[in-house]
Amino acid sequence: MSGKEGCIKCGSTNAAQKEVAMTGTGLSKMFDIQNNQFIVVYCKDCGYSEFYNKQSSTGSNIMDLFFG
Template sequence: MSQGCIKCGGTNAQEKEVSMTGTGLSKMFDVQHNQFVVVYCENCGYSEFYNKNSSSGANILDLFFGG
């Protein structure tokens, strides 16, 4: 990995998958078809969302740390 979190320099991060509603009918019926991977710094809590469906196969933690 590279330098660490862009906010605090921390080098420990975790990933979590989340789903969210969109707008319009999907929001009204609570259809959660938008899937993301959230990477967050364990030290300061800074988070970045990555679209799970458009991941290019790169290591998301490397993207978070600027790799």
Template sequence: MEKKGCIKCGRRETGTKDVAMTGTGLSKMFDIQHNTFTVVFCKNCGYSEFYNKRSSNASNIIDLFFGG
């Protein structure tokens, strides 16, 4: 079975961070950050993907990053 890695560099070392962002309209004007995401990034090259925290299952995020 072939091991998958980062789509940019092929390495398998990842990190994750949770981030919050504003939307548009009034939420942007009042800096209300109601959009939350988990960012998965390659520790080698920095390639990153954002996953919506509300719709992503935490246990599957790394698999999604590697194309699984």
């Protein structure tokens, strides 16, 4: 890791996060059951985004993961 903080695309520290839900495959897709939940961290300047599984990352600070 280079030690550089900020967006890996543009270097900006202007970020935000949102929660999203998506369908999986098979029956959940057929019945539009959105059982996969993610936290999306995105750069407000260039739009670069990273998805984090909400169930496995609730104990950590997502913004720290995004900025390294």
